[in-house]
Amino acid sequence: MSHIILASASPRRKELLEQVKLTFQIRVSSCEEVITKTIPYEIVMELSEQKATDISSHLTDSEKEDCIVIGADTIVAYEDQILGKPSSPENAYAMLRLLSGNIHQVYTGVTLIKYENGICQKKTFYEKTDVYFYPLTDEKIHTYIASGNCMDKAGAYGIQCEAAAFVQKIDGDYNNVVGLPIARLLKEMEQF
């Protein structure tokens, strides 16, 4: 298997790669995210590509012999609104109030850039998961925000933490909601 580099600082993406027993390095992109798209799946594909491209541009010649760089980006979409990471606890409250009792979509875009003997190939894809939230009381929302587990997450919740209690059901890949569609990612890497 090629040398794998994850272009993400997300501890959840790291855990998912570890869960499927991959060996990899982490390198965090510091490039500015530039969004030129408006459709959710186009946005996450665009941002995942920017991250993977930035890390790829700093690879050494010897790394370009046999290497795969993985970039990923996750957003939450509710009707016409795109929800990224909340800017404040008030913003987190507004997001969770929107999601309460409703169905929203989680999109993760993934870009793979593969180098083999100096030849470069690129592949970008996305996964969408529908998430059904139970109605939430203000008390539940405030308790959750106070836990501090929402500020670093798109849509202001983490399905893998106590916000699991908010989720009635999903339709799609669970790990896509966590931040990386790991099963699809492995399939795409095999087919490269």
Add this chain to the structure above:
Amino acid sequence: MSHIILASASPRRKELLEQVKLTFQIRVSSCEEVITKTIPYEIVMELSEQKATDISSHLTDSEKEDCIVIGADTIVAYEDQILGKPSSPENAYAMLRLLSGNIHQVYTGVTLIKYENGICQKKTFYEKTDVYFYPLTDEKIHTYIASGNCMDKAGAYGIQCEAAAFVQKIDGDYNNVVGLPIARLLKEMEQF
């Protein structure tokens, strides 16, 4: 909140209760499981009730002032076949071969027995999740069985371990597949 007792030895059920920040004790039922039903959701409800009833029968008078006992049982069903924990690696192989490329159902039955001032109430429910497996090569199945992560799990796989790579998508509650529909459980406890 009442004193909570989990009537299960499953480390995954313990982790799910911890994930939503519940405080609880574990007591493992040693009663023999007696299955008189044939329909999957009836089987898991019956077995969850046996576990909760067994632990309840050993509560002290002071515990019966304010206490909830949680029993749970999970099975995998594929068409007419019920898949529990595999009896051998060969049996695990047969199960995973069946599930490969197909859709199966995971059923978890939960029984809550609540004591308040000596008065006892009981509630039993189940959740069903559809799980869509990618086609699996023999190599993938054998590697997974060799990891030892399949023998203690209904249907011979754990969605929360490296078998995440087998799952294309789910329709329903993810934690129900792990072994406990935690969001529904909290709802039912609140409504008691």
